[in-house]
Amino acid sequence: MIDIFLSVSRKTLPILLVICISTGCSQFSTKPAAIGFHNFSARYNAYFMGDQDLAEAEFAIKKAYKEDYNQLLPILIPLDSVLALPAKPQLESAIKKASIVAEKHQNSRWLDNSYIILGKSRLYLGQWADGLEALRYVYANGRDENDKNAALVVLMKAYVSRKDYSNALGVAEYLSQQPLPKASLKDFYLTKAYLHQQNSEYLTSVAILEETFPLLKKSTETARIHFAAAQMYDRLGQYALANKHYKGVTKNRPDYDLGFYSSMNSLQNRVILEPNSDLSSVGFDKMLKDRKNDDLRDRIYFTMGLLAEHQKKLPEAVDYLKKSAASSGKNQSQKAYTYLQLARINYESLEKFELAKMYYDSALTILPKDAPEYRLVSDRKRALDSFVTEFSIVSREDSLQKLAQMNPVALNNKIDAIIEAKEKARLEEEKRTQEALAAKAAIQNNVAALPGSPIQDAGQRRWELYDPALVSQGKIEFRRAWGNRVLEDDWRRSGKQNRSVAANNLAAQDSASTQAQPETGMQKGSASWVAEHEQLKKNVPLSDEMFAASQKAKEESLYKLGKIYRFDLREDERAVFTFNRVLTDYPKTIYKDEIYYLMYLTLSEEDKGKLIWKDKLLSEFPNSTYARLISKTSDKNGIAGSGNQVKEYENIFQMYSDGNYTKALDEIEANLPSYKGGAMEDKFALLRVFLIGKVRGKEAYTQAITEFVRLYPTSTYLPRIKEMQDLSSLSLGKR
Incomplete structure (x- = not known):
């Protein structure tokens, strides 16, 4: 096609040039001959070549873009200067060609089109000011309405890429009033859907996409957009509609990975929609053996884990997820989400809090900081750090106090049983490690015996920290010399607040039953056995002073646990249970007034016990700070402090505007009781x-909307909140 155009140009241009010279073809002339000459020259030389350069650049950018199917796929490939680096020569060439039209063919009908090429190319290169300037020029000075609208569509995408959603929405509202041809209408719909998707308005985005699909041709790009629509339906909890679009992916010539992830996601939705469905025909074993899936084995195991969890087969689910993590290889993104799934199962279902914390910690180290889940995972990880510390103290002191209440003979027998259990576990671990080392040595010997196989000498040996078997052996040797030590700084220092490591061992093994005497290892009655026995017994609080210290440590940790449940983990039921336990076990606790106040805050308005806690606080601690806070909530006038509330609202709203959502929410919830009865109470509640x-x-968001409607039936913001309620009617998405 290019050769044809050049051939036509070579034959026709001399003729036009003669006519142009004889008639005075200035680029500012309005004569038909002049305009015809510049139209021809602009189109078949500068504009055409610039358009081809831009098309090649966009193809290279799409090729360089790496999809992350665990994240929400953007409907449009974002304008990213890093992605555009491989296409920089083509983009610079496109700018050069488009500039020729602007410099030499001002009266050409291709001037607007060339400015659009100029603007897009500069945006791809990260030259935002110049790119936006070129597009705005077309809108302000363009001669063709279709070209002006095309420039605005590109401008809207640029605003979305810069997260300037307000300006993007303004452009979208203008374009929605314009009569657009089919091609421009398709681009406008896709860009507007992209705007709402990036602004987390998934319901609006999928509604626009439903109108767009009839305008799209069958292609890999259409398959990709179907996948993005399905993901948004997943987040809205509309799994049947999601599966409809996952099927749409397979009908539009997807590449292998896109088709694979579409099938896996559709399968997960099928289990939700049909809990009793038979999955024996899925063929996971065949998938795992298929060489095309070698790089996707982690996702297959991940899906198998999710399906097993849906079927309440938690041990199988955990096993599959561990296999997924082990198979991840270079796919660190999938490994991060596998760790998150393991963390959630261990925390919510298995209540293995220490293990959950470790998985959250591992996920956080490899999860991209720009991932939507990063902040939530970071907050949960910090909360679990504190939670595990306090939970371990409570569990340890519980166990030690139970041991202290035994008679001397039973206590000695219990300690001996704990030592026996520890020795048996140690010997079994050593046996497994030795077997693993022997198996590895046998494999290495067999490989070394093969013809042409290089034999690794000491200088070529693999570094020990890369070898799991050697690492495990090293851990055994360390424990044999130093015992089970907590990973912490300054562990040699004496006089620390926490008990010795031996106390942790004792508490962890409290429920262990008496084991048979191991055939090898530390023998009962030996000097080392007696020393271990005495060390463990030393930490049992047998004296009044030790028992009182144990009680104090347990009381403080229970109180802290209740607050962690209430403020960090947002688990109100467990918070109430823990606060009640503090009051039951320690009726004279120094935290009683605060616990009364927190119980009042935590219980729902429908709970009859809510007012009981308020009355107890006002009667037992009438002069406390917490009593004054509750009194403020009971003051129905609330006008006196309205000036301060205005300033507080402005400060919190500024945090919201700056994106400090977690800090703003903590601030507003900490002070919410003081806003009750005031003129701005419903405004704070809406924020x-x-x-x-x-x-x-989404689930908490839907619940908060429902609570607002119930608590503020006469609020002036009620129409707005009801509109939000209608939009969120589909928002019970899967986690």
């Missing part, structure tokens, strides 16, 4: 709804 939607996800 809280927005913040919950940003921080805690």
Whole structure:
């Protein structure tokens, strides 16, 4: 095609040039001959070549873009200067060609099109000011309405890429009033859907896409857009509609990975839609053996783990997820989400809190910082750090106090049983390690015996920290010399607040039953056995002073656990249970007034016990700070402090505007009781709804909207909140 155009140009241009010279073809002339000459020259030389350069650059950018199917696929490939680096020569060439039209063919009808090429190319290169300037020029000075609208579509995408959603929405509202041809209408719909998707308005985005699909031709790009629509339906909890679009992926010539992930996601939705469905025909074993899936084995195991969890087969689910993590290889993104799934199962279902914390920690080290889940995972990880510390103290002191209440003979027998259990576990671990080392040595010997096989000498030996078997052996040797030590700084220092490591061992093994005497290892009655026995017994609080210290440590940790449940983990039921335990076990606790107040805050308005805690606080601690806070909530006038509340609202709203959602939510919830009865109470409550939607996800957001409607039936913001309620009617998405 290019050769044809050049041939036509070579034959026709001399003729036009003669006519142009004889008639005075200035680029500012309005004569038909002059315009015809510049139209021809601009189109078949500068504009055409510039358009080809831009098309090649966009193809290279799409090829360089790496999809992350665990994340929400963007409907459009973002304008990213890093992605555009491989296409920089083509983009610079496109700018050069498009500039020729602007410099030498001002009266050409291709001037607007060339400015659009100029603007897009500069945006791809990260030259935002110049790119936006070129597009705005077309809108302000363009001669063709279709070209002006095409420039605005590109401008809207540029605003979305810069997260300037307000300006993007303004452009979208203008374009929605314009009569657009079919091609421009398709681009406008896709860009507007992209705007709402990036602004987390998934319901609006999929509604626009449903109108767009009839305008799209069958292609890999259409398959990709179907996948993005399905993902948004997943987040909205509309799994049947999601599966409809996952099927749409397979009908539009997807590449292998896109088709694979579409099938896996559709399968997960099928289990939700049909809990009793038979999955024996899925053929996971065949998938795992298929060489095309070697790089996707982690995702296959991950899906198998999710399906097993849905079927309440938790041990199988955990096993599959561990296999997924082990198979991840270079796919660190999938490994991060596998760790998150393992963390959630261990925390919510298995209540193995220490293990959950470790998985959250591992996920956080490899999860991209720009991932939507990063902030939530970071907050959960910090909360679990504190939670595990306090939970371990409570569990340890519980166990030690139970041991202290035994008679001397039973206590000695219990300690001996714990030592026996520890020795048996140690010997079994050593046996497994030795077997693994022997198996590895046998494999290495067999490989070394093969013809042409290089024999590794000491200088070529693999570094020990890369070898799991050697690492495990090293751990055994360390424990044999130093015992089970907590990973912490300054562990040699004496006089620390926490008990010795031996106390942790004792508490962890409290429920262990008496084991048969191991055939090898430390023998009962030996000097080392007696020393271990005495060390463990030393930490049992047998004296009054030790028992009182144990009680104090347990009381403080229980109180802290209740607050962690209430403020960090947002688990109100467990918070109430823990606060009640503090009051039951320690009726004279120094935290009683604060616990009364926290119980009042935590219980729902429908709970009859809520007012009981308020009355107890006002009667037992009438002069406390917490009593004054509750009194403020009971003051129905609330006008006196309205000036301060205005300033507080402005400060919190500024945090919201700056994206500090977690801090703003903590601030508003900490002071919410003081706003009760005031003129701005419902305004603070409405801002809280927005913040919950940003921080805690769709289920909490829906619940917060429902609570607002119930608590503020006469609020002036009720029409707005009801509109939000209608939009969130589909928002019970899967986690």
